[in-house]
Amino acid sequence: MSADAGADIDQSFIAEALPAFVSEAREQLGAMEQLLLELEQDPGNRELLDALFRCAHTVKGSAGIFGLHKIVAFTHHVETLLDQVREGAITLAPALGTLLLRCNDQILHLVDTASGPDADTSAHAEARADLVTELHAVMGDPQTTPASPAGATTTAATAGAGASASARWLISARFGTECFRNGMDPLSIVRYLGTLGSIVAISCDQSAIPLLQVLDPESCNLSVELTLETTATRQTIEGAFSFVKDDCELRLVEPAAPLEHYARLLDAMPDRPLLGEILVKIGAITQAQLDAGLRTQHGTHPAPGAPSLRLGDVLQQQTGLAPEVVAAALQKQNKASAAPAPDDSRRRHQPARRAGDRRRRRGAAGAPDAPGRAGRGQPADDAADRGNS
Numbered sequence: 001m002s003a004d005a006g007a008d009i010d011q012s013f014i015a016e017a018l019p020a021f022v023s024e025a026r027e028q029l030g031a032m033e034q035l036l037l038e039l040e041q042d043p044g045n046r047e048l049l050d051a052l053f054r055c056a057h058t059v060k061g062s063a064g065i066f067g068l069h070k071i072v073a074f075t076h077h078v079e080t081l082l083d084q085v086r087e088g089a090i091t092l093a094p095a096l097g098t099l100l101l102r103c104n105d106q107i108l109h110l111v112d113t114a115s116g117p118d119a120d121t122s123a124h125a126e127a128r129a130d131l132v133t134e135l136h137a138v139m140g141d142p143q144t145t146p147a148s149p150a151g152a153t154t155t156a157a158t159a160g161a162g163a164s165a166s167a168r169w170l171i172s173a174r175f176g177t178e179c180f181r182n183g184m185d186p187l188s189i190v191r192y193l194g195t196l197g198s199i200v201a202i203s204c205d206q207s208a209i210p211l212l213q214v215l216d217p218e219s220c221n222l223s224v225e226l227t228l229e230t231t232a233t234r235q236t237i238e239g240a241f242s243f244v245k246d247d248c249e250l251r252l253v254e255p256a257a258p259l260e261h262y263a264r265l266l267d268a269m270p271d272r273p274l275l276g277e278i279l280v281k282i283g284a285i286t287q288a289q290l291d292a293g294l295r296t297q298h299g300t301h302p303a304p305g306a307p308s309l310r311l312g313d314v315l316q317q318q319t320g321l322a323p324e325v326v327a328a329a330l331q332k333q334n335k336a337s338a339a340p341a342p343d344d345s346r347r348r349h350q351p352a353r354r355a356g357d358r359r360r361r362r363g364a365a366g367a368p369d370a371p372g373r374a375g376r377g378q379p380a381d382d383a384a385d386r387g388n389s
Contacts, residue, residue: 017184018115021066021243025111028055032104036097043093049086056082059107061239063114064192070120071110074128077135078103084139096138103131166197168320169237170253172225172286174208179220179247186222192240197230203288225288253283275311278329279321289319 032055039048056079063071078100084090106128113119171193175186193199205223209215228237234252241250276290285293293314300309312326 018066021062021068022111022114024243025059025062025071026108028059029104029108029111031055033101036100036104039092040094040097043091043097046086049082049092053079053082053086057235057239058242059111061236061242063111064195065188065240065243066114067188067191068110068114071107071114074103074110074132075107077132078107081135081139090138099131099134099138103135106131166229166231168200169228169230169234170225170286170289171228171237172223172249172251172253172288173241174205174223174249175220175244176247176249177216177219177221179222179244180218182244182247184244184247186220186224186244189240189244190224190226193226193228193237196232196236196240197228200227200229202226203292205288225286251283251286253286275326275329275333276315278332279315279325282329284321284325284329285315285319289315293318 032052035048035052035055039045039052042048056075060072060075060079063069063075081090082100085092085096090096106124109124110120173186173189179186190199190202203225205225208223209221215221230237234254237252238250241248276294279285280287280290293311296314296318297309297311302308312330315321316323316326
């Protein structure tokens, strides 16, 4: 299939699903307006402020999935200010509430014209540019560049991260079988993640795809794992999956997680795990990365006399896993292997001893000897022990 044909299919799919976004976005914007009115009476209410931020964040993230870049660009400025308000850096004064209501009206206009971008006039674009200037004035960060022009394919979702260094996140997403029927396209989510940074590596779990004879083309069997280099936060990345949050198993592995984080997870693990299982369970690597490492290890044949390729070395090379994390996992594995095995024979004797104790107590109380029970000349617990030896 050509790239143009694939693009046409994507656009058709998005066009079919767009009404669901518009409906959801209108609900979120209606909730934002109601929350702003409630905050006029209680501007310091953290619960209301958090809800207000989540509404803006959801609209922005969902718009990004559908490639609605003007909504993403403008809403990002609103979201940035709301984040500072909920953290207490800026007070939600009445004038600021009015400004946010005006911004809310502009976002609603962009949502209503999402299917017909020509309806967004230059007057509306100028109004948004003025609002962006006002928002940044409140934040004490004057906006020196105009708001993104209509049709600009900006990656504003990553703006505002400042000088934060980019980091690599490991993302594992298993989409539910009802995903297609619910009108969602997982590939649009992957493309949106690409706007947050750079997708360094991506792979699909082919084992999750059924045989052709039983394949249902309307059921989604996509399981994808990717490495994303970005300055975006966990919340921003999770926001990309907001429309499929009930129909997707999502796991994010934080970049450069401190060794203490992994150490706590290692201590909580059960005994006798394997190295690969340890690293997957604590979130240091994904299952797909482990499988790839095992294939490399098993497919490599060292020269005679040379040491075998170690899995830990392979995973460090292929995934960038920190040597300290591998060493801690190996220590956990070796500690578990060195632990003595439970004494099963001792456990097998314990029920007999307890039975012997009960018989002795009954004998002391004058209970008569039952057939087959040890007589008074032979202690009952000794007889029970010999019977189990």
